[in-house]
Amino acid sequence: MIKIFIATIFLAASLKSFADEGMWLPMLLGQQVYQNMVKKGLKLKPEQLYSINQASIKDAIVIFGGGCTGEIVSSKGLIFTNHHCGYDAIASASTVEHNYLRDGYWAKSMQEEIPTKLSVQFLNNITDVTKRILDALNGLEGIKRTAKYQELVAEITKEAVGNNEFKRAVIASQFNGNQYFMYVYDVFKDVRFTGTPPESIGKFGGDTDNWEWPRHTGDFSVFRVYTDKNGQPTKYDVNNIPLKPKYFLPISIKGFKDGDFAMIYGYPGGTTRYMVSPAIELKTSIENPTLVKLRDIRLKYMFDEMKKSAATKLQLASNYASIANYWKFFDGETKQLLKFDTYHQKQQAEQVFINWAKGKSEYENIFTEFEKNYQAWRPFAKHRVYMNEGIFGSPLLGQALSLNNLLAILEKKDATKEAINKALDAADAARKSFLESENKKSDQNIVAAVLMQFFSDIDKSQHPAGFYDDLFKEYNSLENSTYKAFAADLFTNTLLLDNSKWEAFKANPTAEAITNDPAYKTANAFLKNYNANYGAKSQAFAAKNADLNRLYMKGLMEMNPEKVKMMYPDANFTMRTSFGNVKSYVPKDGVKLDYICTLKGVVDKYQPGDYEFDLPKKLLELYKAKDYGQYADPIANDIVVSFITTNDITGGNSGSPVMNGKGELIGLAFDGNYEALSHKITFDKDLNRTINVDVRYVLWCIEKLGGATNIINELTLIK
Secondary structure: OOOOOOOOOOOOOOOOOOOOOOOEOHHHOOHHHHHHHHHHOOOOOHHHHOOOOOOOHHHHEEEEOOOEEEEEOEOOOEEEEOHHHHHHHHHHHOOOOOOHHHHOEEOOOHHHOEEOOOOEEEEEEEEEOHHHHHHHHOOOOHHHHHHHHHHHHHHHHHHHHOOOOOEEEEEEEEOOOOEEEEEEEEEEOEEEEEEEOOHHHHOOOHHHHOOOOOOOOOOOEEEEEEEOOOOOOOOOOOOOEEOOOOOOOOEEOOOOOOOOEEEEEEOOOOOOOOOOHHHHHHHHHHHHHHHHHHHHHHHHHHHHHHOOOHHHHHHHHHHHHHHHHHHHHHHHHHHHHHHOOHHHHHHHHHHHHHHHHOOOOOOOOHHHHHHHHHHHHHHHHHHHHHHHHHHHHOHHHHHHHOOHHHHHHHOOOOOOHHHHHHHHHHHHHHHHHHHHHOOHHHHHHHHHHHHHHHHHHOOHHHOOOOHHHHHHHHOOOOOOOHHHHHHHHHHHHOHHHOHHHHHHHHHOOOHHHHHOOHHHHHHHHHHHHHHHHHHHHHHHHHHHHHHHHHHHHHHHHHHOHHHHHHOOOOOOOOOEEEEEEEOOEEEEOOEEEOOEEEHHHHHHHOOOOOOOOOOOHHHHHHHHOOOOOOOOEOOOOEOEEEEEEOOOOOOOOOOOEEEOOOOOEEEEEEEEOHHHOOOOOOOOOOOOOEEEEEHHHHHHHHHHHOOOHHHHHOEOEEO
16 A cells, blocks of 8 residues: 655645656656646546545556666557667677577567576555654754664665565655655566667667657667566576566657657656755766766777677676766766856855855854865765766776675684685676676776876875875886786786686685785775875765755755645655657757657668668668558658757656656657756756657667567557
């Protein structure tokens, strides 16, 4: 049963009539929000959107994998999601001989579906736990409050799901810690790979077109979820049966026009719409530029190796795609925040609050404290980015530190042989998994480049004691690059990359062998330095910010009680719905961008043999023959590949269903547009667009390119 505290003032009851901003909690839309949806074109009743007593749209929406959304589209548990959401599973199922990533794959029967390590989660119930948490946190601040909160989360979620591996409980903060909901999910662990188009369709346009409109990417893949014979969540078993869902989405192939209603359900990962101006200044001046610079390094050296062989491309493809996606995002976010002067806009709004807060002891010093907190942390902010994106952007250095668990056992004087063997087995399994995706050449170049950049970019007072002095003493040849020579030795001599050394270590595991290993010594030097000198500062900075943001949000709602009705909580990977319209837009003077892209546009971009713009021969043949089947758009007289809407989404919405006013699937959300990449922080009512793959292109690829009529036959198509 869904249990929610309905009377809270914190949840939205109204929506700005001039924009489509808002990622709304579907179980608490409020009458005014619902009426606004109806005015825009919604034809469904509230209980058809979200109900605890009957099947509704919310029952067709799943958390897919670790950070995407998927939707159930058949009575047999079939899932549609994005190609990039299924990318890792597709790559894992592929081999050089059976390269499904490159060639695509379509199971022509359920027996041909391929097991994966994926899971999907269905929302089971929601409970408001605000009072219990706030009562327990009353009077606590800073790190003590954070520690107590973590303790409470563990306690409450344990009560809810115990040790049931097929249940998951999450407590999500709303409005910066002023309200808390617990979400309980059913976790299904038998998810099978059903089909994907070739990467030349699923990732058409690559990094060049990423975050851009017009867009011609067929970003979709197909999976199926299975249950035990009783319909309950379970692990993979050959005798499992397809899920019989509570609800699945019908699919419209009627098409749409500019201005039509569009609704999206899903799990947006995170926004910070209430971010304060000091945070924006730090983000645009230090955090984002540093992250982009370090990802540039990683991408360059990975791509250099991926170009050399199909095997290497397959090995690095998933990791490369993940790094590249948000490399471009953070670069664009910075540019848009600066272009629209978001920092000063925030300051102006904050000044209104500051004026109101004068004489109110609870609120009047908030922004003085914000400034002090950010100024204290600013000298160390770049260092933290270098740790996350630089030092541990190297797969080897990250893997080296996984030996810490084994090291701790070996350093215990009373460690039993059983405990040592257990830890050693775990380290051995982790190493084997690591080696499957480790590309030594690219990683070696990354380590050399990152160590050089750290030396140049990070204040010398923050360097690991003695590390660079020792490095320069040992590697001081004028003929060779110091950093490249060091990295070459590190990769040659670490036991993690040498099977004979690793087997000798397994035969006689000692703490000294780990602490003297060059990869471990390097990674540990940086981590130990950071933890000893800057980790506590980072924790204090974050905890103080949490206190101030919570108080600021409380003050905002107290200052403008009438505007509380128009406020929605930041996205936090809990189920949300957004609504808007299919809509063209004008990104700059003299340029109007249409609301659709077609197959003609795909073929126009075609570059034979190109890494990003090649196409399958069969697609070109079908296009030339105008063999569109039942999927041609009557207005465009072509296959519509993608379209844009004004919906408010963010990362995590990848794979989300885009529905018309009747709740029929018309597309899958997969991206945003470059002109509005500041959307996590500020929503632009004129420029914000969500980019979606048209479901008719999805079906055309499945039927005409893949020949998988078995999949088409189990769908409910609205013609």
